[in-house]
Amino acid sequence: xxxxxxxxxxxxxxxxxxxxxxxxxxxxxxxxxxxxxxxxxxxxxxxxxxxxxxxxxxxxxxxxxxxxxxxxxxxxxxxxxxxxxxxxxxxxxxxxxxxxxxxxxxxxxxxxxxxxxxxxxxxxxxxxxxxxxxxxxxxxxxxxxxxxxxxxxxxxxxxxxxxxxxxxxxxxxxxxxxxxxxxxxxxxxxx
Ligand SMILES: *[C@@H]1O[C@H](CO)[C@@H](O)[C@H](O)[C@H]1NC(C)=O
Ligand SMILES: *[C@@H]1O[C@H](CO)[C@@H](O)[C@H](O)[C@H]1NC(C)=O
Ligand SMILES: *[C@@H]1O[C@H](CO)[C@@H](O)[C@H](O)[C@H]1NC(C)=O
Numbered sequence: 385x386x387x388x389x390x391x392x393x394x395x396x397x398x399x400x401x402x403x404x405x406x407x408x409x410x411x412x413x414x415x416x417x418x419x420x421x422x423x424x425x426x427x428x429x430x431x432x433x434x435x436x437x438x439x440x441x442x443x444x445x446x447x448x449x450x451x452x453x454x455x456x457x458x459x460x461x462x463x464x465x466x467x468x469x470x471x472x473x474x475x476x477x478x479x480x481x482x483x484x485x486x487x488x489x490x491x492x493x494x495x496x497x498x499x500x501x502x503x504x505x506x507x508x509x510x511x512x513x514x515x516x517x518x519x520x521x522x523x524x525x526x527x528x529x530x531x532x533x534x535x536x537x538x539x540x541x542x543x544x545x546x547x548x549x550x551x552x553x554x555x556x557x558x559x560x561x562x563x564x565x566x567x568x569x570x571x572x573x574x575x
Contacts, residue, residue: 424544424545424575425575426575427573427574427575428573428574428575429548429571429572429573430570430571430572430574431569431570431571432568432569432570432572433567433568433569433570434473434474434475434484434485434567434568435473435474435475435476435477435481435555435565435566435567435568436471436472436473436487436552436564436565436566436567436568437471437472437473437474437479437564437565438469438471438562438563438564438565438566439471439563440467440561440562440563441558441561441562441563446469446470446471446472447467447468447469447470447471448467448468448469449465449466449467450466450467450468451464451465451466452464452465452466453465456493459493459496461493461495461496461497461498461499461500462493462499463493463494463495463496464492464493465492465493466490466491466492467490467491467492468489468490469487469488469489469490469491469505470486470487470488471486471487471488472485472486472487473485473486473487473507473509473568477555477556477565477567479565482511483510483511484509484510484511484514485507485508485509485510485511485514486507486508486510487505487506487507487508488505488506488508489503489504489505489506489521490503490504490505491503491504491505491525494524495526498526498528499526499527499528500524500525500526500527501524501525501526501527502523502524502525503521503522503523503524503525503534504521504522505520505521506518506519506520506521507519507521507570513542514541514542516541517539517540517541517542517543518539518540518541518543519536519538519539519543519546519570519572520536520537520538520539520546521534521535521536521537521550522534522535522537523535523550525552527554527564530553531551531552531553532551532552532553533549533550533551533552534549534550534552535547535548535549535550536548536549536550536570536572539572539574542574543572543574544574544575545573545574545575546572546573546574547572547573548570548571548572548573549570549571550568550569550570550571551568551569551570551571552566552567552568553566553567553568553569554566554567555567
């Protein structure tokens, strides 16, 4: 009788040890996964068109300057200035037209020889099936060029695995206030 007790104990211990091994195996650092398992069907190409409203002036600005360098005010390109924005995106150029999302992020003057911004922002969409999905943009914006191209570096929701580019074209610019309306055409591959 006395002999069976340690046997039972070792059986329990062994099975516990094995289950631990199996558990460890299912938590591997990396594994191969089929696209289907992740719900990814066919890759598609979408074109999005909207207007971006960057308002620095007035009582309710959507873009605010948060930092500058000592030389910013004497720099012809405002080198060193950093702005945070939460700008509405609309279907038409008029600010009152239907809102489809917001452009949230930062831009900074990163060129000493021309007006060249570094832009790091998310387009957070609220329209239709795109509500809750976002695109991430990281690019160079030479604001006085007719059309600027900014890479789409990723996305979320319907835009998972997104890649593509955005063309930005100034629709209107107030040289006094720097308020601007910019037309965006975004071409993006996603699933
Ligand atoms: C994943 O797939 C690659 C390429 O087919 C293969 O070389 C690799 O061994 C696979 N890895 C695992 C964990 O199955
Ligand atoms: C977008 O989704 C949010 C959260 O689910 C919801 O509150 C909002 O009404 C939706 N907006 C539109 C325009 O469908
Ligand atoms: C440009 O901005 C200035 C300063 O905010 C404002 O007084 C002026 O009315 C604006 N011009 C136009 C055409 O909106």
